[in-house]
Amino acid sequence: MEFKLNDEQRRMVESVRELAQGKFRQRALRWMDGTFPWENIKELAELGVLGMTVPEEYGGMGLPVFETALILEEIAKVCYPTAMAVLGEAGVQTRVISHYAPASIRERILPQVVSGDCILSICMTEPHAGTDVRNYRTNAVRKGDRWVINGVKTLISRAEEAGMFVVFTRIEGKPGREGIGCVLIEKGTPGLEVTGTYHTMGGENLHEVQFNDLEVPDENIVIREDGFKKLLNAFNTQRCLNPSISLGLAEGAFDEAVKYVRERPIFGKPIADFQGIRWKLADMYKDIEAARGLLYRACWTANPFPDPFLAATAKVFTNEMAIRVTGEAIQVHGGFGFTDEYPVSRLYRGARYGSLGGGASETLRDLIGRKIVSGDMDTDGILALGYF
Ligand SMILES: Cc1cc2nc3c(=O)[nH]c(=O)nc-3n(C[C@H](O)[C@H](O)[C@H](O)COP(=O)(O)OP(=O)(O)OC[C@H]3O[C@@H](n4cnc5c(N)ncnc54)[C@H](O)[C@@H]3O)c2cc1C
Incomplete structure (x- = not known):
């Protein structure tokens, strides 16, 4: 290796x-x-x-x-x-x-x-259906050589800046996951409306996006059925990229913490001299390196797409590690860590996102658990999966 x-x-x-x-x-x-x-x-x-x-x-x-x-x-x-x-x-x-x-x-x-002239936005989440994609209500209906789309998406990133919206929609009202396809909608298309703003603790704004009798030509319907199944590989890639942000946030906070404890004197010496503080840094470091190992290994399996089980495992661990590590980075800064004066509070707020999006921790734990009890891992443990 x-x-x-x-x-x-x-x-x-x-x-x-x-x-x-x-x-x-x-x-x-x-x-x-x-x-x-x-x-x-x-x-x-x-x-x-x-x-x-x-x-x-x-x-x-x-x-x-x-x-x-x-x-x-x-x-x-x-x-x-x-x-x-x-x-x-x-x-x-x-x-x-x-x-x-x-x-x-x-x-x-x-x-x-x-x-950088065309920002992309992906529209999946609906007000009543985030994880539960089977319940999407946005629908595209054929009308001659065009399609008419109606529906509402929510918590959408970059909606105000986007030049192109990649929208997951039901096709002709077909139910279930199998009925989901995908349509491309360009900025300025009549019937496209970016409405309600949610400001997040990470800093960015999310929006509601509405499609009101919006029409597109047939060529814009890019996936006509089984959209989720077709894109599962791409979603596994996302499960490596989302935690790479968590890993970076944790490393950034760790670097800030190391710098701060070397400089901040209390009781006549830098706080780095206290064993209780050094133990925190040791735990932060080992957590970051464990996450890096899991994540890089999941990325390493990509040929061109990562292994779903390893990607899910890496994502859950790295997302949750980043919340712990950025939280500890605030702790060693004392009260200043809670202010905007130091970057750690900002990094912590960003870290809170990872486990919510791109496959929430609960659903990925389900995926991991299902694989563990499926029989594949009963005899040889990880060796049975053929990773080594
Ligand atoms: C910063 C940010 C950016 C985002 N950007 C976009 C975007 O650009 N496009 C887009 O489409 N969406 C975006 N989202 C939305 C995001 O994808 C959804 O929030 C996510 O899919 C979860 O859906 P939900 O919020 O409806 O939660 P729900 O699906 O309602 O879930 C609520 C809770 O229940 C848990 N849960 C779900 N299923 C199970 C289960 N089987 N067992 C146990 N627990 C379960 C979830 O993990 C979660 O903890 C963004 C969200 C954030 C915070």
């Missing part, structure tokens, strides 16, 4: 780190009121990062999951809203367009994703 980055991976990580630590760090507080981090996004586009999962033929880098995760980790160390915005350009929605959209849409939209 190889535990070192190769030269190319190292160069890529270093260039993103330089930008993130040199510029994004100082700007991070600006985005906590819901302002979209355009300045950062444009600079990342110049580095090519926004197109990291866009196929090379459309001007992207076509990077595998592991490299994408490394980049998100670097950005998240200093700025959760920027990392989330980049995930939006590198995640499921990009894959839907790359794999399922007709050539006319791919050729027009994907180069704009790379340049």
Whole structure:
């Protein structure tokens, strides 16, 4: 097993780190009121990062999951809203367009994703159905050579900035998961309305998005049935990318904690001299490294998609680790850790998101548990799964 980055991976990580630590760090507080981090996004586009999962033929880098995760980790160390915005350009929605959209849409939209001129939004969650995708009510009905869409989506990221919405919808009212397809809706389409705003504790704004007798041409219906089944592999990729943000947030908070305990004197010596504080740092460090091992290993199985069981395991552990570690980073800062004066409270607020989205911890624990009792692991444990 190889535990070192190769030269190319190292160069890529270093260039993103330089930008993130040199510029994004100082700007991070600006985005906590819901302002979209355009300045950062444009600079990342110049580095090519926004197109990291866009196929090379459309001007992207076509990077595998592991490299994408490394980049998100670097950005998240200093700025959760920027990392989330980049995930939006590198995640499921990009894959839907790359794999399922007709050539006319791919050729027009994907180069704009790379340049940062087209922000993508994914619309899945509905007011009464988040995890329970079988209950989606948004529906697309054929009308001649066009489709009419009605419905409401909620908690949608980047809805105000998006140039393209990737919307999961029922097709012709067909029930259940099998009846779910996917439609592409461009900004400015009559009947598309971005309404109610939710400001999150992580800093970003989420919105409600409504489709009122909205019409699209047939070519915009990019998945006509079994949308979830078709995209399960892409969702497993998301289960590696979401925790890469958690890992970065935990590392960023850990670095801040180490710096602070070396500098802060109490009772005549730096608090780093107290064993109780050093033990906290030791626990934070071991948790981060355990999560890194799980996550990188899950990414390593991607060929091109990660193993679902390992991705779920890595996601649950890393998301929850980040909440613990960023919380402890606040603790060692004392009362100052609770203020905006130090980055740790910001990183903690971002870390709280991971276990809610991209497959919540409860549903992924279900997936992991089902596999464990399925019989696959009864005799040889992990060896039976063929990972080693
Ligand atoms: C910052 C942020 C950004 C987001 N961006 C987007 C976006 O861009 N697009 C989009 O479509 N959505 C987005 N969402 C919504 C997100 O995907 C949903 O919140 C998520 O899918 C959970 O759905 P829900 O909130 O309806 O919770 P529910 O499905 O109502 O779940 C509530 C609780 O029940 C638990 N639960 C569910 N099933 C089970 C079970 N079988 N056993 C035990 N417990 C269970 C859940 O884990 C959760 O803890 C975003 C959310 C946040 C916080």
